[in-house]
Amino acid sequence: xxxxxxxxxxxxxxxxxxxxxxxxxxxxxxxxxxxxxxxxxxxxxxxxxxxxxxxxxxxxxxxxxxxxxxxxxxxxxxxxxxxxxxxxxxxxxxxxxxxxxxxxxxxxxxxxxxxxxxxxxxxxxxxxxxxxxxxxxxxxxxxxxxxxxxxxxxxxxxxxxxxxxxxxxxxxxxxxxxxxxxxxxxxxxxxxxxxxxxxxxxxxxxxxxxxxxxxxxxxxxxxxxxxxxxxxxxxxxxxxxxxxxxxxxxxxxxxxxxxxxxxxxxxxxxxxxxxxxxx
Amino acid sequence: xxxxxxxxxxxxxxxxxxxxxxxxxxxxxxxxxxxxxxxxxxxxxxxxxxxxxxxxxxxxxxxxxxxxxxxxxxxxxxxxxxxxxxxxxxxxxxxxxxxxxxxxxxxxxxxxxxxxxxxxxxxxxxxxxxxxxxxxxxxxxxxxxxxxxxxxxxxxxxxxxxxxxxxxxxxxxxxxxxxxxxxxxxxxxxxxxxxxxxxxxxxxxxxxxxxxxxxxxxxxxxxxxxxxxxxxxxxxxxxxxxxxxxxxxxxxxxxxxxxxxxxxxxxxxxxxxxxxxxxxxxxxxxxx
Ligand SMILES: Nc1ncnc2c1ncn2[C@@H]1O[C@H](COP(=O)(O)OP(=O)(O)OP(=O)(O)O)[C@@H](O)[C@H]1O
Ligand SMILES: Nc1ncnc2c1ncn2[C@@H]1O[C@H](COP(=O)(O)OP(=O)(O)O)[C@@H](O)[C@H]1O
Ligand SMILES: [Mg+2]
Ligand SMILES: [Mg+2]
Numbered sequence: 065x066x067x068x069x070x071x072x073x074x075x076x077x078x079x080x081x082x083x084x085x086x087x088x089x090x091x092x093x094x095x096x097x098x099x100x101x102x103x104x105x106x107x108x109x110x111x112x113x114x115x116x117x118x119x120x121x122x123x124x125x126x127x128x129x130x131x132x133x134x135x136x137x138x139x140x141x142x143x144x145x146x147x148x149x150x151x152x153x154x155x156x157x158x159x160x161x162x163x164x165x166x167x168x169x170x171x172x173x174x175x176x177x178x179x180x181x182x183x184x185x186x187x188x189x190x191x192x193x194x195x196x197x198x199x200x201x202x203x204x205x206x207x208x209x210x211x212x213x214x215x216x217x218x219x220x221x222x223x224x225x226x227x228x229x230x231x232x233x234x235x236x237x238x239x240x241x242x243x244x245x246x247x248x249x250x251x252x253x254x255x256x257x258x259x260x261x262x263x264x265x266x267x268x269x270x271x272x273x274x275x276x277x278x279x280x281x282x283x284x285x286x287x288x289x290x291x292x293x294x295x296x297x298x299x300x301x302x303x304x305x306x307x308x309x310x311x312x313x314x315x316x317x318x319x320x321x322x323x324x325x326x327x328x329x330x331x332x333x334x335x336x337x338x339x340x341x342x343x
Numbered sequence: 344x345x346x347x348x349x350x351x352x353x354x355x356x357x358x359x360x361x362x363x364x365x366x367x368x369x370x371x372x373x374x375x376x377x378x379x380x381x382x383x384x385x386x387x388x389x390x391x392x393x394x395x396x397x398x399x400x401x402x403x404x405x406x407x408x409x410x411x412x413x414x415x416x417x418x419x420x421x422x423x424x425x426x427x428x429x430x431x432x433x434x435x436x437x438x439x440x441x442x443x444x445x446x447x448x449x450x451x452x453x454x455x456x457x458x459x460x461x462x463x464x465x466x467x468x469x470x471x472x473x474x475x476x477x478x479x480x481x482x483x484x485x486x487x488x489x490x491x492x493x494x495x496x497x498x499x500x501x502x503x504x505x506x507x508x509x510x511x512x513x514x515x516x517x518x519x520x521x522x523x524x525x526x527x528x529x530x531x532x533x534x535x536x537x538x539x540x541x542x543x544x545x546x547x548x549x550x551x552x553x554x555x556x557x558x559x560x561x562x563x564x565x566x567x568x569x570x571x572x573x574x575x576x577x578x579x580x581x582x583x584x585x586x587x588x589x590x591x592x593x594x595x596x597x598x599x600x601x602x603x604x605x606x607x608x609x610x611x612x613x614x615x616x617x618x619x620x621x622x623x624x625x626x627x628x629x630x631x
Contacts, residue, residue, distance in 0.1 A: 079488065081488075082488075104520070105492075105520045105522065105523070106490050106491070106492025106493060106518075106519060106520045106523055107489075107490040107492060107493055111490060111491060204355065209385060209386060230491065230518055233517045233518050234435065234436070234514065234517050235385060235547075236383075236384050236385045236547045237547055237588075237589045238384065238587050238588075238589075239384075239385050263518070263519065263520050263521060263524075265521065299522075302520050302521065302522035302523065303520065303521055303522070304521035304522075307592040307615075310615055311592075311593075311596065311615055311618065311619065314615045314616060314618070314619035315619045315622060315623070317619065318619045318620060318622070318623040319623070320619075320622070320623060320626075329592075329595075329596060329599070332596075333596070333599050333600060333603055336600065336603075336604065336622070336626075337603050337604060339626070340604050340606075340626050343626055343627070
């Protein structure tokens with residue numbers, strides 16, 4: 065694995081007036097260029113982790129370093145330039161009266177020169193396939209369209225890390241695929257490191273690594289293969305397993321002689337073909 | 344209560360330079376006690392269509408019949424409150440509508456607003472909270488101190504506490520964890536089965552559409568592209584895929600197997616168990 069970009073060391077956080085820690089003694093690293101998925105039941109502390117990483121909240125104990133800089137109130141503005149965040153809920157993120165103003169807003173704040181700004185805005189909107197909506201009012205877009213504009217707003221800032229907090233959960237499957245594909249391309253061009261908080265297990269299956277959160281604790285981390293082998297354990301945590309793993313199981317229960325679990329449909333279909341040719 | 348859309352058209356910002364046609368020539372019947380799923384791409388007009396179901400917006404052409412009432416363009420409508428109470432819509436991102444200081448007040452807001460006594464509303468709030476799987480402790484919390492999934496449940500509880508006759512759900516489970524998703528969908532289904540709740544569900548999950556609905560309506564580019572039972576709709580998966588829509592995981596695998604194995608299935612499988620059975624059957628049949 066590559067160089068460490070982010071490190072969390074024993075990070076603990078509690079919201080005021082709550083009796084439980086929302087994030088409890090959590091430690092993990094994020095490596096440059098990876099796609100890290102964070103999964104976990106509702107209320108397990110995922111969004112709180114995201115807020116801590118972006119300096120919207122500060123850890124009660126423990127530390128977070130981003131690019132060797134320890135996150136604190138003094139360094140938070142530098143950290144935010146490096147960490148772009150797309151929230152669960154796109155409406156709260158709109159400030160501009162048109163789509164292009166909205167995407168330009170963050171750049172204006174950074175003092176980016178006009179010509180450069182126009183280019184970056186156009187580019188970011190192209191990447192999420194919203195370039196035909198430059199002059200629309202963001203609030204008049206459909207749910208999925210809004211989310212793509214929000215992602216463009218972050219892309220325009222060219223951060224090192226993008227945190228997607230369920231950013232695609234409101235898109236239709238094709239829209240979701242398009243956005244994830246876009247983010248994946250930026251990752252593959254070594255432009256972005258991705259932390260994706262998601263309830264979509266099929267999406268998590270495509271990550272480089274998965275972190276499973278449970279009641280504020282880091283329950284397990286590993287490759288998708290390692291994590292989805294937990295099968296029943298995941299279901300007990302309120303999670304699920306990918307479709308191909310479930311189908312494989314059902315087929316074995318029918319007495320078909322299939323090897324153990326398949327993380328993708330392609331692998332499963334391939335194995336079925338082989339089995340069929342032997343029958 | 345029966346709802347019917349006849350030749351409905353809706354244009355946003357009529358008579359302005361921004362006028363845009365969102366839906367047109369929409370004809371749909373929603374019969375009492377039915378469960379209708381609406382599927383289609385982002386921007387295909389689903390949310391616009393839903394807002395007609397309780398007269399939140401008025402068609403710019405055509406008419407909407409809601410029970411005894413007819414909503415038409417060009418006619419002023421008074422007394423829409425009874426409609427809003429009988430047809431409850433849980434919107435996409437319903438948590439945006441949370442605004443009270445406590446969860447309890449938020450859930451009670453709708454019922455109280457429609458004239459239900461406070462005490463009765465509080466009883467309903469507790470019941471609704473249980474239905475959506477939240478603990479009573481949460482009643483005293485601020486809705487803004489909850490996680491995304493918890494807010495979603497509170498918003499749904501608020502609608503249940505209104506005890507509508509028709510429940511309209513715009514992607515109600517986006518943001519819920521897998522167990523929560525199943526629990527909430529099962530809860531809606533139970534309401535439908537046990538109390539005959541008429542249910543309209545907008546969803547991107549073909550699995551949910553196949554599992555729960557009696558009828559599926561496909562919206563495409565602002566109008567109804569196809570209507571039918573899940574069985575009918577998913578018998579022609581290629582058509583859906585041409586529109587760029589998903590089909591249930593099971594049906595997609597069936598298509599792949601037909602192609603790769605050269606086998607034939609005689610019906611679309613809408614559950615994993617059924618698919619496993621059928622795969623075994625066609626493979627054994629093929630070998631003979
Ligand atoms: N602003 C807040 N004030 C007080 N408590 C909060 C606040 N935000 C979240 N919490 C609580 O902290 C815990 C963790 O919440 P968090 O939002 O991190 O969960 P999550 O894993 O993102 O959940 P979801 O999948 O539902 O979005 C929950 O118990 C939640 O109720
Ligand atoms: N408030 C609005 N003002 C103007 N246009 C809108 C508004 N809401 C939606 N639209 C447009 O109407 C069309 C249908 O949108 P919508 O009903 O939200 O679709 P869906 O719910 O299927 O994603 C889209 O082209 C969308 O941009
Ligand atoms: Mg969250
Ligand atoms: Mg919509």
